[in-house]
Amino acid sequence: MRKPTIKICRRKEWLTTPSYWCRPGGNDPQSCVLPGATLILFILPRKTIPVNKLWLILNYHFYKTILMQLLLRGAGLAFILISLASCKNNTSVAGGDAALAAFSADGLGKHIATLSSDDFLGRKPFTAGETKSIAYLQQQFAAVGLEPGNGSSFLQEVPMVNITTTAAPTMQVQSAKGNFDLKGLDDYVIWTDKTDTTVSFSNDEVVFAGYGVVAPEYNWNDYAGLDVKGKIVLVLVNDPGFNAGDSTLFKGKTMTYYGRWTYKFEEAARQGAKGCLIVHNTIAAAYPFKVVQNNWNTSRLHLDERGKDKKYSDVIGWISGEAAKKLVIAAGFDTTLFARADKPGFKGMPLNIKLNTTIKVKAQYNKSYNVIGKIKGTKYPDETIIYTAHWDHLGIGAPDAKGDSIYNGALDNASATAGLLELAHGFKKMDTLPERTIIFLSVTAEEQGLWGSAYYAQNPVYPIAKTVANINMDGLNWYGKTKDVIVLGKGQSDLEDILNEEATKTGRYLAFDTHPEAGYYYRSDHFNFAKVGVPALYISSGTDVIGKEKGFGQKQVDDYTKLNYHRPSDEYNGTTWKLDGAIDDLQLLFKVGRRLAFGHTWPAWKDGSEFKAIRKL
Numbered sequence: 001m002r003k004p005t006i007k008i009c010r011r012k013e014w015l016t017t018p019s020y021w022c023r024p025g026g027n028d029p030q031s032c033v034l035p036g037a038t039l040i041l042f043i044l045p046r047k048t049i050p051v052n053k054l055w056l057i058l059n060y061h062f063y064k065t066i067l068m069q070l071l072l073r074g075a076g077l078a079f080i081l082i083s084l085a086s087c088k089n090n091t092s093v094a095g096g097d098a099a100l101a102a103f104s105a106d107g108l109g110k111h112i113a114t115l116s117s118d119d120f121l122g123r124k125p126f127t128a129g130e131t132k133s134i135a136y137l138q139q140q141f142a143a144v145g146l147e148p149g150n151g152s153s154f155l156q157e158v159p160m161v162n163i164t165t166t167a168a169p170t171m172q173v174q175s176a177k178g179n180f181d182l183k184g185l186d187d188y189v190i191w192t193d194k195t196d197t198t199v200s201f202s203n204d205e206v207v208f209a210g211y212g213v214v215a216p217e218y219n220w221n222d223y224a225g226l227d228v229k230g231k232i233v234l235v236l237v238n239d240p241g242f243n244a245g246d247s248t249l250f251k252g253k254t255m256t257y258y259g260r261w262t263y264k265f266e267e268a269a270r271q272g273a274k275g276c277l278i279v280h281n282t283i284a285a286a287y288p289f290k291v292v293q294n295n296w297n298t299s300r301l302h303l304d305e306r307g308k309d310k311k312y313s314d315v316i317g318w319i320s321g322e323a324a325k326k327l328v329i330a331a332g333f334d335t336t337l338f339a340r341a342d343k344p345g346f347k348g349m350p351l352n353i354k355l356n357t358t359i360k361v362k363a364q365y366n367k368s369y370n371v372i373g374k375i376k377g378t379k380y381p382d383e384t385i386i387y388t389a390h391w392d393h394l395g396i397g398a399p400d401a402k403g404d405s406i407y408n409g410a411l412d413n414a415s416a417t418a419g420l421l422e423l424a425h426g427f428k429k430m431d432t433l434p435e436r437t438i439i440f441l442s443v444t445a446e447e448q449g450l451w452g453s454a455y456y457a458q459n460p461v462y463p464i465a466k467t468v469a470n471i472n473m474d475g476l477n478w479y480g481k482t483k484d485v486i487v488l489g490k491g492q493s494d495l496e497d498i499l500n501e502e503a504t505k506t507g508r509y510l511a512f513d514t515h516p517e518a519g520y521y522y523r524s525d526h527f528n529f530a531k532v533g534v535p536a537l538y539i540s541s542g543t544d545v546i547g548k549e550k551g552f553g554q555k556q557v558d559d560y561t562k563l564n565y566h567r568p569s570d571e572y573n574g575t576t577w578k579l580d581g582a583i584d585d586l587q588l589l590f591k592v593g594r595r596l597a598f599g600h601t602w603p604a605w606k607d608g609s610e611f612k613a614i615r616k617l
C-alpha cells in the first residue's frame, strides 16, 4: 500500500478539472485516476454550489452517497472524500492536456487532402489505390511512433475474392396476364457472391415474403407456411415497425438488424431460396435507387470463404418500387399488397410469376489488408481498446456529369482515417502511456460489405474476450463546431454513458440519430465487433452548429447525402471545410478511450440490446 497523500481542491479547480474525479464505479480503486492522491479534501462554500450541480459534476453513486450525508448533516464548509488507498500516482490528466493539444485541424486536413487526392485513385482494394493507401498509413503509424499491431507487421492479410458480374441486359417476366421484360439497371440491379461461372433465374417462381423476416422475439415469421425452396423471394426493405409507424412493432421507426439488406439475403439463403429481390423504397432504405445502381455489373469483394456455408442466395439484388408494382399487378394484386405486409398475421404468397435471366461471373482471389498499429498497455497489455476507421472507398467508376470518374471519398472515409492518425498522435503525446493497449485499426473493404472488420472480428489479432471496446468512426464533421454529438444506436452500451459524461464536461450534449430508420448502427465496421459481443460506440457529427441558424447543420448533412455520398464529388476542399468541430469530436473520443485505458472497468451492453447475450467475459 502506498503512503497516503492529501490533496486539497478548491471549488474553481474542482469545476474546471473534472477529470480529477474517479470514474463511474469509482469505488473500485483500480479505476481511480486522481493524480497522486489517496485522501482528497474539497473545501467549498456550501451556499454557492447548488446540490444539483454537484450531481451533474459527480454523478457517481459512491460520492453521491457521501456528499448527500454530509450535506444533510449541514457540514457546510468541508467535504471529505476518501479515495481508497490504492488510488495510484498517475499523471494521465496532465498528460491528457498535452495529448489534447496534439490534435490539430491542420494536421487532420493534410491527411484528408492526401488520402482523398486523385493520386490515391479512390482507394479501392486490390488496386494501385490500395497500395498507396496502406503504404501511407504504415508510414504515418510508424512516424507517430505506433508499434506494429500484428506481430512485427502493421498489416493483417484479408483473403478476399473479387467477383465481377455481368448480368444480361433484361429479365423476362412470365405471368398469367402476359409476358414482358424488365430492364437491368433501370428496373432492377442484381448480383451474386457465387463463384460459379454462371448463375441464373431459369423460369423460377416468385414468392412474396413480406419483409423476409424471422424474428422470434417479436413473434414474427414472414416465411411461416411459405414454400420458397429453389424459388425467388420478393421482400420489402426495412422492417414492419417502420412502415406501420407503430412504435410497439419491432422498434418502430428505429431500424433493427432485420431491416438491413444483408439480413434479407442471409435469411433468404437460410430458407433455401434461390434468389432474393428487395423492393426499393427511398425512405425505407434511406438512400435513393441511384446508390443501388452503383452495383450494376460491377466488381464486388467478399471474404474468401471457400469451404464454408453458403451465406446468400444465388442471385440477389434490388428491384425498383415501380418495377415491383408491375410484378404485383401482373400477379393480379393491387398495390396495397405491400402496405398490408406490415400487419401482424400477414401471410405472403406465390405470385404465379416466373423470372428468367442470367449473370456471368468471374472470380479472382486476392488479398487486401487491414492496417493495424498499437500502443502497448503498461499494466494490462492483454486488454485492448480498438479504434477503427475504414481506409477504402469506391475507386474509379462511372463518371459524373463533369466527367470525373475518381470516387475520392474525402468524407467517406479519408476524414476518419485521418482522424485515426490524429488519435494515435494524441495518445502518443500523453505523459503517461495507457495501462491498457490501444489499437488503431484501419480496415479494408467496408464499402463492399464491411469485410475488413468482419475478417478481423472472425480472426482477431487480440482476443475478443479481452477486447474492452470498439470506437468506430466513419465520416467526420466538415462544417464547424457543434454543441451536440450524435450517438448512432441509442441505448446500446455503457460507452454511451461515458461519452455523455465526457461531452458534458466541455458543455456539449448527446443527441440521437434523427434517421433511426436508416439503421446506421448496422452500417459500419463497429457492427462486426457488436456481432461478436464487443461493446461498440459509433457517433456521427452533431448538427447544432455553434453560431449558425437552426437547421444549418442538418442541411449540410442532407446536402452531402443528396449530392456527394458515394459520388465522385465527395472531395476535400481546404477552403470550405471547417475541421474544428471534427477536432472536438476526436478529442471527445480520445477521452472516452483514455478513461477505458486507465480504468479497469468493462463496459457492457445495455438491457434490450440485441448484442447483450453474445458478450461472455
Ligand SMILES: [Zn+2]
Pocket: 390, 412, 413, 446, 474, 475
Ligand atoms: Zn464509410
